[in-house]
Amino acid sequence: MPSVVRRLKNPGSLRIRSFVILVATLIFTGCASNSYVVLLKSPDGTTGKVTVSGKSGEQVLTVAGQRVPLDGSESAKPESEKEMKADFGEAIAALPKLPVRYLLYFTDGVALTKASEALFPAIIAEADSRPAVDLSVIGHTDTVKSDEYNDQLALKRATRVAELLKEKGLKYHAMTIEWHGKRNLLIQTPDNTYEPKNRRVEVSVR
Amino acid sequence: MRWLVLMIALFLTSVVWAADEPIGYVKQVTGAASVTTGDAKVAVEVGTSIFQGSVLRTGKKSSVGVTFKDETVMSFGSDTEFRVDEYLYAPTQGKLKFASKLAKGSLNYISGVIEKLQPDAVTVTTPKGTIGVRGTQFLLIVED
Numbered sequence: 001m002p003s004v005v006r007r008l009k010n011p012g013s014l015r016i017r018s019f020v021i022l023v024a025t026l027i028f029t030g031c032a033s034n035s036y037v038v039l040l041k042s043p044d045g046t047t048g049k050v051t052v053s054g055k056s057g058e059q060v061l062t063v064a065g066q067r068v069p070l071d072g073s074e075s076a077k078p079e080s081e082k083e084m085k086a087d088f089g090e091a092i093a094a095l096p097k098l099p100v101r102y103l104l105y106f107t108d109g110v111a112l113t114k115a116s117e118a119l120f121p122a123i124i125a126e127a128d129s130r131p132a133v134d135l136s137v138i139g140h141t142d143t144v145k146s147d148e149y150n151d152q153l154a155l156k157r158a159t160r161v162a163e164l165l166k167e168k169g170l171k172y173h174a175m176t177i178e179w180h181g182k183r184n185l186l187i188q189t190p191d192n193t194y195e196p197k198n199r200r201v202e203v204s205v206r
Numbered sequence: 207m208r209w210l211v212l213m214i215a216l217f218l219t220s221v222v223w224a225a226d227e228p229i230g231y232v233k234q235v236t237g238a239a240s241v242t243t244g245d246a247k248v249a250v251e252v253g254t255s256i257f258q259g260s261v262l263r264t265g266k267k268s269s270v271g272v273t274f275k276d277e278t279v280m281s282f283g284s285d286t287e288f289r290v291d292e293y294l295y296a297p298t299q300g301k302l303k304f305a306s307k308l309a310k311g312s313l314n315y316i317s318g319v320i321e322k323l324q325p326d327a328v329t330v331t332t333p334k335g336t337i338g339v340r341g342t343q344f345l346l347i348v349e350d
Binding site: 034035036037038039040041042043046047048049050051052053054055061069070071072079084087088089090091092093094095096097098099101130131132134136173174176180181183184204206 | 227228231232233234235236252253267269270271272273275277279281282283284297298312313314316317318332334335336337338339340341342343344345346347348349
């Protein structure tokens, strides 16, 4: 009952107190605005960079495990494990299996090397292990002969690999065939250069 | 003249076709979520297509994982709204861009090929600030 008594005695002081509480609440919720980014190490072990530009400035994150608010108002500080779990537990748990990429090499034309032919069962097993698997089959050539010739050859290589995968039992949700001809070399060479490592098809399994 | 009309028609068809290609697929989902592309809204399930311009929304206690064509991987927690503004993945033409918007909610992002081939090609905007990405994994949360 003392508060009632006090209110009766001095209604003004209660109004002041309410005002102070209101201001404190506004400041508190303002500071606690829970919009931020945390830099993490990539699955390949490297750590890149995240830049944040907001109305209060620009911040750069280069250290894994550090966070900054999205308005750019504060510099980097560590993210605790507890916060990470509370704010990102759901998203982290929903992360799909990381894509895998295979390289298949050709001796000549659409003839695969023995080692590459031996990879087909592994590719198919990998595809089987994924929900709604989608694949890209991308054909490449070396720089011998013209652009036009190599676009055709790259398409033939990709088509051949896609057909072989299907023949050997690949099941998939979606598959696209692409060809880069001689415009996307694995090993940089001058024009009209024989390079077995450029005679390849990439298979991206997602 | 007839040829010209035919050429233009073919060109338009190929442009429409390109815009209609899925850029990614849902690989994992819990709870209720939706993808809206243009006027079409679908309930999310494993295998649902994501297009340029798609808006993904998750509800309460819901999460979704998506893998994009360039091997970018993203997953979202509950009460999220995410839009793909622009997705260009044509390496031999030098067309590489991934611009998206997280209006609210949470995101776990892992870089794909677009970002490897062209640093600065990937941005995520939020109501509070814009994120630029270079070859990494990050976590992003947007709350009111």
